[in-house]
Each structure stands twice: as C-alpha cells, then as structure tokens.
Amino acid sequence: MARKIGLYGILAYIVYGLFFYWYLFYFADSSLPFEYEGSSADPATFLNGRELTLSEEYSKIRNLLFFLSTPFEWLLYIFVLLTGLSGAFKKWAGQSSKFKMIQVAIYTFWLSLFAYAVTFPLSYISHSLSKSYNISTQSFPSWMKDELIDFWINYGTMLIIVAVVYWLMSKSQKRWWLYAWLLSVPFTLFVMFLQPVVIDPLYNDFYPLKDKQLEAKILDMASQANIPAEHVFEVNMAEKTNSLNAYVTGIGANSRIVLWDTTLNRLTDDQILFIMAHEMAHYVEKHLYIGIAGYLLLSLLGLYLVARLMNIIVAKWGEVLRIPRVNDIRSFPLFLLLLSVLMFAASPFSNLVSRYQESRADKYAIEMTDNVEAGVTTFQELSRAGLSQVNPPLLVKLFRYGHPTMLERISMLEEYELEKRRENQE
Template identity: 75%
Template sequence: MARKIGFYGVIAYFLYGLFFYWYLFYFADTSLAFEYEGSRADPATFLNSRELMLSEGYSKIRDLLFFLSTPFEWLFYLFIMLLGFSNAFKKWAEQSSKFKFIQISIYLIWLSFFSFIATLPLSYISYSLSKSYNISTQSFGGWMKDELIDFWINYGTMLIIVPVLYWLINKSRKRWWLYAWLISIPFTLFMMFLQPVVIDPLYNDFYPLKNKELEAKILDLADKANIPAEHVFEVNMSEKTNALNAYVNGIGSNSRIVLWDTTLNQLNENEILFIMAHEMGHYVEKHIYFGIAGYLLLSLVGLYLAARIMEQVISRWGNVFKIPAVNDIRSLPLFLMIISMLLFISSPFSNFVSRYQESRADKYAIELTKDTEAAIQTFQELTRAGRSQVNPPLLVKIFRYGHPTMLERISYLEEYEIKNRSK
C-alpha cells in the first residue's frame, strides 16, 4: 500500500508539473486587449525589446518554480512518513534523552534538516534565476547565510509551537484545535510586534532615512494623513537585489515605515512620495488590523479542518504512514502537509482580499498626491526592475498576486487622470 501511495503521489506531481509547464509556456496569453495597446500600461511603450523578452522569460520560469515548490513540500512530507523517516526521527530522539521536550527538539532538528536539504535545490534554482536576470545582486555566501537564518528562525518557532500543540492534543483530542487557535492569537500579535526590531535586522541593516529633506516631506505627508510617524527607515537591500520596494510593518510602538535603498536610488522624489502615500493608505484604512483578523479567522478554520482530516487519514491509513495516533509526534509531517495544502487552497481568496486592499491604497495615494505622472512612472519602474509581466496569466494572478496587476494599476491611474481633466 505504501508503494502504491508513493507511486501515485509521484505521478500526480509529475502530471501537475506538466500541466503548469504547458499552461505557462504554451497556453497562457499575456498579450493586451486592443484598447490597451499604445497606452501607458502597454509594456511596449516603456520597455525596450530586450526588456520585454527578459520579463516574459523570467516571469514564466519564476511562476513555474512557484507552482512546483509547494506541492514538492507535500511530496516530501508524504515520503518522510511512507519511508519511515518520521519513525526513525522519533526513535533517535527517544534514544538520546528521557525528557519529553528534548525528545521533541531532537525530532524537530532532524525533520527540519531533512526538509532544508530537500528544498535547497529549488531555492538555489530560484536564486540562480534571479541572479542570471540581474535582479539578485547577492553573493552565494550572502544567500546561504539568509537560508541558514531562515532555518534557525523556523526551527526556533517550531520549537515553541510543536510542544504546546502536542500537549494540547494529549489534553483534549476533540478540542485541541480550538485551544491551539486561542493560544495562537497572542503569539501572532507578539511575533508581529517583534518582527521589525528583532527578526528583520537579522537579515539587513536598518537605519533612519539619510535624506532628511525627503524624510521631512514624507513626514509632512504622514501628518496630512493623521499618521503619528516620527521616523522613516531605509534598509540596505542593494546588497541583495535590484528590485524596488517599500512597506509598513509591525504593530503598536514597533510599527515602521521602511524604504529599500534601491527605491531611493532609482526613483525620483515624487515617485517615492507616491509610494509612501500608498503605504500610508494601508495605515489609514487599517489594513494591517484587518489582515490580522482575516489571518486569525482563516487559521481557526484551518486548524479545525486539519484536526478533522488528520483523524480521518490516521484512522484509515495510520499503519501505512506509521502513525499510531494523532497525539504521536510522528503525525507532525501529516499535520504540516495538511496545513500547507489548506494554505495553498485558500490563497486565491486571501490574494483576492489583498488585491482589494492594495487597490484601495493606490486610490488613497493618488487622492493624496494628485500626481498621476509620478504614479504611472512608479509602476513602470517597478515593472522594469522586477522583470514583471504587466498582464500575467489568470492562474498566476489568482494564486500569486497579492497586488493588482500593473495593467490594472496603470489603467486605473489613466482613467483617474482623464476624469480629473474633465472637471
């Protein structure tokens, strides 16, 4: 039975990969409708032929890697169970210590290590791709350092969550998912509070914006929007990428407005102010807090479904997967696989909500700055720097895009400009 499940798993993954290869390289049409040709949303008007070719080539390969990587994670967890690795991890942990917490930590380090090794080739391909298309400027050593930081942060997070999770399962087989969700609320808020000041600085150096004249204009914009900001931060992303970005993260007193130095180097002042106005739109419309509420609601549904699915799978195929019960640590790969699947299935919905919020932030930014020229040029430069498609395929938009497409964003600005000319 184990061989049969493994065989069908590999075949399903192979057919899935073939479908997306065919879809992205042969079926999907990224050309613009007639009414958009020649507009400022048409990439032919602001990208040269080489840039157009690079954007199309890079986007197709990057999107294929995205669609291959998540199901590969499911396949990895499936074989960890079928081949008895989860069983071996538990045996090694029990032989190393009689203390439960130490046993869990040893089990987790083995599972995390095998997961890291299994997914490293895909991560390296993604890194090499962005390097070859002149998006990544990071050295191999710098990239590997970030990968190792990811590894230890993920391991540390798991070391906090997993012992609590299995303690709850042992205490209540029927309602552990609810108690786990209740505990996740303060934990999520605490991690968001720590993110800007503890986790982010592990990857990059953050410092107050050096251009004080620009900072004064950004803070003046924030004052008009009634945002209590005292500093704007910049981060040295040029050591890693040529892409552009800016964001607001954190909650409470730890919230930060952050600009990548690539954005500062490649955009003019008006374009930067538009980006900042966009980020302020998220703050004004409380998107961070709506996002937290949405995440917590989805996690409640996800934990409930995971609990029900785990019970069904273990009762039917527990012997095949070598999992005697839900409360056994050997069920962790199954739990992680189910959560990953649920996240993938729910991503079209979460991306739809995110695109709506981003479009609202765009609307707020243009209403605040009234500078459509700077706004359009900003989106054109973002497209050029990120080798992005203006009009991505439908499935890519649904599963990958948390922002409106550049076609939608620039077209909205052109319509806004026309309406305001007529006033």
C-alpha cells in the first residue's frame, strides 16, 4: 500500500508538471488584446526587442518553477511519512535526551534539515535563473547567508508550532485546533510588530533616507493623508537585486515606510512620490489590518479543516503512514502537508482580495498625485526591471499575482486621464 501511494504520488506530480509545462510554454497566450496594441500598456512601446524576448523567457521559466515547487514539498512530506523517516527522527530525538522539550527541538531540527536539503536544488535553480537574467546581483556567499537565516528563522517558528500544537493535542484532541488558533492571534501580531526592527535587519541594513528633500516631500504627503510618519527608511538592496520596490511594514509604533535603494537610483522624484502615495493608501484604507483579519479568519478555517482531515487520514491510513495516533509527533509532516495544500488552494481567493486592495491603492495614488505620466512610467519601469509579463496567463494571475497585472494598472491610469479630459471639456 505504501509503495502504491508513493507511486501514485510521483505519477501525479509528473502529470501535474507536464500539464503546467504545456500550459505555460505552448497553450497560454500572454500577448496583448489588439485594442491595447500601441498603447502605454503595450510592452513593445517601452521595451526593446531583447527585453521583450527575455521577459517572456524568464516569466515562463520562473512561473514553471513556482508551480513545481509547492507540490514538490507535498511529495517530500509524503516520502517522510511513507518511509518512516518521521519515526526515525523521533527515535533519534528520544535517544538524545530524556527531556521532552529537547526531544521536540531535535525532531524538528532533523525534519527541517531534511526538508531544506531536498528543496535546496530548486532554490538554487531559482537563484541561478534570476542571476542569468540579471535580476539578481547577489553573490553566492551572500545568497547562502540569507538562506541560512531563512533556515533558522523557519526552524524557530516551526519549533514553536510543534511544541504548542502537540501539547494542545495531548490536552484536547477535539478542540486543539481552536486553542491553537486563539494562541496564533497574539503571536501573529507580535511577529508583525517585531518584523521591521528585529527580523528584517538580519537580511539588510536600514537607515533614514539620505535624500532629505525627497524625504520632506514624502512626509508632507504623509501629513496630508494624516499618517503619523517621522522618517522614511531606505534599504541597501542594490547588492542583491536590480528589481524595484517600496513598502510599508510593521504595525503600531514600529510602522515603517521603506524604499529600496534600487528604486531611488532608477526612478525620478515624481515616480517615487507616486509609489509612496500608493503605499500610503494601504495605511489610510487600513489594508494591513484588514489583511491580518482575513489571514486570521482563513487560518481558523484552515486549522479546523486540518484537524478534521488528520483524524480521517490517520483513522484510515495511519498504519501505512506509520502514524499511530494524531497527537503523536510523527504526524507533524501530515500537518504541514495538509496546511500547505489548503494554503495553495486558498491562494486564488487571497490574491483576489489583495489585487482589489492594490487596485484601490493605485486609484488613491493617482488622485493624490494627479500625475498620470509618473504612474504610467513607474509601472513601465517596474516591468522592465523585473522582466515581468504585462499580461500574464490566467492561472499565473490567479495563483501568483497579489497585484493587478501591468496591463490592468496602466489601462486604469489611461482611463482616468481620458475621464478627466471629458470632465474638463464639459
């Protein structure tokens, strides 16, 4: 039975991978509808022939890697369960210490290390791809440093999850998922509060914006929007990437407006102000807090479904998966597997909500700056810097895009300008 499940899993993954290869490279059409040809949204008007070719190539390969990576993680967890590796990790942990917490830490370390080692080739391929297309400028040692930071942060997070969840399972087999969710609420808020001042600085250096004239303009816009910002921060990303970005991070007293130095180096002040107005819109319309609330609601549903599915799967296939009972730590790969599947399934919905919020932020930015040209050229430069498709295939948009497509964003700006002209003529 274990061999059959493993074989079916591998075959399903191969069929899945072949489908997305065919879909991305042969079926999906990312060309512009004819009515947009020659418009500001047409990449042929702002990208040269080489950039157009590279954009299509890079996007297809990157999207294929995305669709292959997540189910590969599922296959990994199935392998850990079917081969008894989860049981081996528990045995090694038990032999190493008599203290329960140390055993949990050792089990989690072996599982994390194995998962990292198996998925490392895909991570390296992704890094090499971005280097070969001149998106990434990061050296291998610098990239490995970030990878190791990721590993230890993920390990620490996973250790907390394992310790808390399985302690709750031992106390309440029926309602552990509810208690786990209740504890996740303050934990999530605490992590978001620490993110800008503890976690982010592990990867990059943050410092106040050097261009004080630009900072004054940004803070003036923030004041108009009733945003209590005192500083704008820049981060040294040029040594890692040629991509452009800006964002608002943190909650409460640790909220920050952050600009990548690549954005400062490649965009004009008007373009940067447009981006800042977009980011301020998220604060004004409380998108961050709406997003937190939505995430917590989805996590409540997700934990409930995970609990129900774990009970069903362990009751039916527990012997094959070598899981004697749900509250045994050997079931943790199953917990991660189900959580990952549910998150992947929910991503089209969460991306839809995110695209709506980003569209609202774009509208706020153009109304605040009243500078259509700055908005259009900003989106064109973002497309060039990231070699992103202006009109990606439907499945890519559903599963990957938390922002509207560049076609949608630029078209919205052009429609705004046309509407304004009509109003002025009237």
